[in-house]
Amino acid sequence: MSSKLRFSFELFPARTPEGMAKLQSVVGKLAVAQPDFFSVTHGAGGSYQEGTYETLLMVAEHTGVEVAPHLTCVGSTRANIAAHLDRYCAAGVKRIVALRGDLPATAMSSAAPAEFHYASDLVRFIRETHGDAFKIEVAAYPEMHPQAVSPSTDFEYFRRKVEAGADAALTQLFYNAGAYFDFMERCDKAGIRIPVMPGIMPIAGFSNIVRFCAGCGADLPRWVRLRLEELQNDKPALVDFGLSVVTRLCETLLANGAPGLHFYTINQSGPTLRLWENLRLSAQVRESAIRIQANLHPA
Numbered sequence: 181m182s183s184k185l186r187f188s189f190e191l192f193p194a195r196t197p198e199g200m201a202k203l204q205s206v207v208g209k210l211a212v213a214q215p216d217f218f219s220v221t222h223g224a225g226g227s228y229q230e231g232t233y234e235t236l237l238m239v240a241e242h243t244g245v246e247v248a249p250h251l252t253c254v255g256s257t258r259a260n261i262a263a264h265l266d267r268y269c270a271a272g273v274k275r276i277v278a279l280r281g282d283l284p285a286t287a288m289s290s291a292a293p294a295e296f297h298y299a300s301d302l303v304r305f306i307r308e309t310h311g312d313a314f315k316i317e318v319a320a321y322p323e324m325h326p327q328a329v330s331p332s333t334d335f336e337y338f339r340r341k342v343e344a345g346a347d348a349a350l351t352q353l354f355y356n357a358g359a360y361f362d363f364m365e366r367c368d369k370a371g372i373r374i375p376v377m378p379g380i381m382p383i384a385g386f387s388n389i390v391r392f393c394a395g396c397g398a399d400l401p402r403w404v405r406l407r408l409e410e411l412q413n414d415k416p417a418l419v420d421f422g423l424s425v426v427t428r429l430c431e432t433l434l435a436n437g438a439p440g441l442h443f444y445t446i447n448q449s450g451p452t453l454r455l456w457e458n459l460r461l462s463a464q465v466r467e468s469a470i471r472i473q474a475n476l477h478p479a
């Protein structure tokens with residue numbers, strides 16, 4: 181494993197020309213941090229999928245940084261997925277974030293095609309149809325996927341994605357470093373060696389973060405929730421507190437072997453860049469993280 185830490189920034193597609201212009205300004209600021217790649221989300225069940233393609237072209241052209249589209253398979257057909265992959269190949273894309281996705285309730289009730297059931301089906305399909313044309317990233321859930329039957333079955337299905345050909349994983353957001361270390365211990369015991377990047381969501385508001393955590397089954401520690409609730413009418417104090425919580429989380433992760441970080445930017449440059457600056461300031465942590473990586477995974 182390389183001792184270089186890997187950083188990526190996640191965006192969602194702009195929906196209007198005005199939104200695209202605004203996003204162009206945001207990615208221009210984010211690109212200064214020189215991430216390894218930007219990823220662009222993809223709506224499952226046909227919800228504005230064209231936007232992923234248009235946004236990735238804009239980001240690639242405007243920043244020159246590698247771009248990785250997310251690709252969801254639920255409710256899609258093999259022909260449709262193959263068409264997406266061919267178009268990405270033609271556009272020079274070298275990395276795909278392969279996901280099942282969640283169908284909107286309306287699509288669930290209609291006769292959505294069911295040629296793919298799980299992300300492992302998609303990973304297998306990409307390898308079968310496009311060989312090694314793409315690096316494949318998959319999702320990982322240190323605190324368990326909300327629909328999973330149990331942590332062990334969820335982990336078993338994660339293992340299947342790796343066996344199907346995933347090169348790396350990006351985790352769901354979390355605020356308990358222990359959940360990530362536990363997940364990595366399970367990977368180690370199962371012989372899974374792919375890099376697993378912690379997914380980091382900066383905290384910039386009380387109700388937003390409570391909603392995000394509830395939506396994806398992430399645990400917001402009680403003391404953090406209580407402090408954010410108390411500070412919700414004092415935005416600068418809330419942002420400072422959120423920043424210190426997430427900076428400490430990132431430092432703990434990097435100092436204990438995380439191979440990099442994946443930032444959920446929510447299409448804003450400010451919160452991610454403040455966090456980034458904080459981490460750059462603690463260069464000692466990054467240097468010691470690199471040394472620890474080299475010791476943990478000698479070449």
Ligand SMILES: Cc1cc2nc3c(=O)[nH]c(=O)nc-3n(C[C@H](O)[C@H](O)[C@H](O)COP(=O)(O)OP(=O)(O)OC[C@H]3O[C@@H](n4cnc5c(N)ncnc54)[C@H](O)[C@@H]3O)c2cc1C
Nearest residue numbers: 221222250279280281298299319325327328334337350352
């Ligand atoms: C980094 C990241 C990026 C994301 N980007 C997007 C995006 O762009 N667009 C979007 O719509 N959503 C996105 N999501 C959300 C994701 O689509 C949802 O969490 C979705 O519910 C699960 O997708 P998955 O790829 O993890 O599915 P899977 O790995 O297929 O798992 C889904 C569920 O099925 C279970 N399972 C898996 N395989 C089997 C099997 N063989 N038999 C029985 N059960 C099984 C798992 O335990 C889990 O509960 C993202 C999530 C993450 C972490």
